[in-house]
Amino acid sequence: MIRPLPPLLSQRLTDDAAGITSVCTAHPIVIEATLAHGLRTGRRVLIEATCNQVNQEGGYTGMTPAAFRGFVEAIAAKVGFDPARIILGGDHLGPNPWKHLSxxxxxxxxxxMIGAYAQAGFSKLHLDTSMGCAGEPAALADAVTAERAAALASAAEAEVGVGLSPVYVIGTEVPVPGGAQHALDTLAVTRPEAAFRTLEVHRQAFRARGRDDAFARVIGVVVQPGVEFGSTDVIGYQPVKAEALAAALDHMPGLVFEAHSTDYQSEGALAALVRDGFAILKVGPWLTFALREALYGLDAIAGILPTQDGADPDRTEGLPALMEALMVREPEYWRNYYAGDADALRLQRHYSFSDRIRYYWPHREAQHGVERLFARLGDRPIPGPLVSQHLGKLYGAVADGSLAPRPRDLAIAAVQQVLDRYDRACHATPRG
Structure with missing residues (x-):
């Protein structure tokens, strides 16, 4: 039986569903696919920007929180999705982008940064101060983490404009953004007593700042349920190992757990997470990974089909070659995350589950490369055998007529296949 959700969470996020998918991305095609998916399902959509993607200095996307809101709402207008049904969140808000500083x-x-998020109307804020800065240990004491989180909440509360005050997610055992940076074997599930301590030290820290009102809007705690992914490995959810942690929610009224790094989990594992109280499922790299698969498949097809004017296809430089040159020339987003010889590094740059290639899609060269790919293919239907060969996951939907085999539709559908898994997991069983 799925446990009843707290009223505030249901009202603000889930619309009485058992859970909600938190889409952590700034990629325009992924956002378009997400909003189109929400239009098809009739759901509200939760989109979260991370501190590294979007901040007052621009992040790696070049966008401030206000610019990101405008960016998402422009895509919503294109799709025909009501912007009032978009929930904007901030993910890992804290010192992470600047942890090399004092x-x-x-x-x-x-x-x-968090003040800018609040000013821009982001209504779900994940406070993440778990990492040490220059001269500090990598992991901080819970009390220090909580005090810094309370300071962030106070800054957000001071900048809230018109509309609802934000809800918060806290935590001290927060998985690394974007997946593990080492080979995976097993993970230690958060102990119930650690979750209780996290909650209590945050309660005290918020109270010390006179922010009981903000603490009353804490809806979730980030814990480690035993799920993670790395470059080539995925650790799947094992409910039996999380039984004690899930039971801890019986003693944490008004709260759920937020599960990070749920990318690449099976649909059964996602449904089990929701059933066990991990009601907020975060996903990010899996969506851009699925999009990259589709783009590379379309690139292979473009190298086979004649161009729209009947000329032979241009096989001089496809999208993978362009991305390889870009990543080798500007290695800052992957070199500290991948290891091995030259062949292993090349494989990881393109195909790692960690999907560090996602940091390069906002680059002007990459954007132009994707635009050229779609221009080469045009809007003509792609023959079924080529869909089967190079975009095999999508062939079933093409074959039964539910998906038009046009290039952009296929790219959107690749992302939506992942979103469908999450949607079914969050809505499979009525809560009660």
Whole structure:
């Protein structure tokens, strides 16, 4: 039986469903696919920007929180999705982008960042101060994490404009953004007593700042349920190992758990997470990974089909070659995350589950490469045998007539196949 959800969470996020998918991305095609999926299902959509993607300094997308809101709403207008049904969230809001600086400098920038998120109307804020800054240990004491989180919440509360005050997610055992950076074997599930301590030290820290009102809007705690992915490995959810943690929610009224790094889990595992109280399922790299698969498949097809004017296809440089040259020339987003010889590094740059290639799609060269690919293919239907050969996951929908085999439709559908898994997991069983 799925446990009843707290009223505030149901009202603000889930619309009485058992859970909600948190889409963590800034990729325009992924956002378009997400909003089109929401239009088809009739759901509200939760889209979260991370501190590295979007901040007052632009992040790797070049967007501030206000610019990101405008970016998402422009896509919503294109899709025909009501912007009032979009929930914007901020993910891993804290000093992470500046952790190479002193604690004072890093937290000063984090306070400015979360204020910008609040001003822009982001209504779900994940406070993540679990990492050490320059001169500090990698993992901080719970009390320090909680005090910094309370400082961030205070800064957000001071900048809230018109509309609902934000809801918050807290935590001290927060998985690394974007997946593990080492080979995976097993994971330690968060102990119930650690979850209780996290909640209590945050309660005390918020109270010390006179922010009981903000603490009353804490809806979730980030814990480690035993799921993670790395470059080539995925650790699947094992409910038996999380039984004690799931039972802890019986003693944490008004709260659910937020599960990070749920990418690449089976549909059964996702449904089990929701059933066990991990009602907020975060997904990000899996969506851009699925899109990259589709784009590379379309690129292979473009190298086979004649161009729209009947000329032979241009096989001089496809999208993978362009992305390889870009990533080798500008290695900052992958070199500290991948290891091995030259062949292993090349494989990871393109095909790693960690999907560090996602950091390069906003680059002007990559954008132009994708635009050229779609221009080469045009809007003509792609023959079924080529869909089967190079986009095999989508062939069933093409064959039964539910998906038009046009290039952009196929790319959108690749992302939506992943979203469908999450949607079924969150809506499979009525809560009660």
């Amino acid at each position: 604690p004072g400098d890093a937290m000063g920038r984090a306070l400015t």
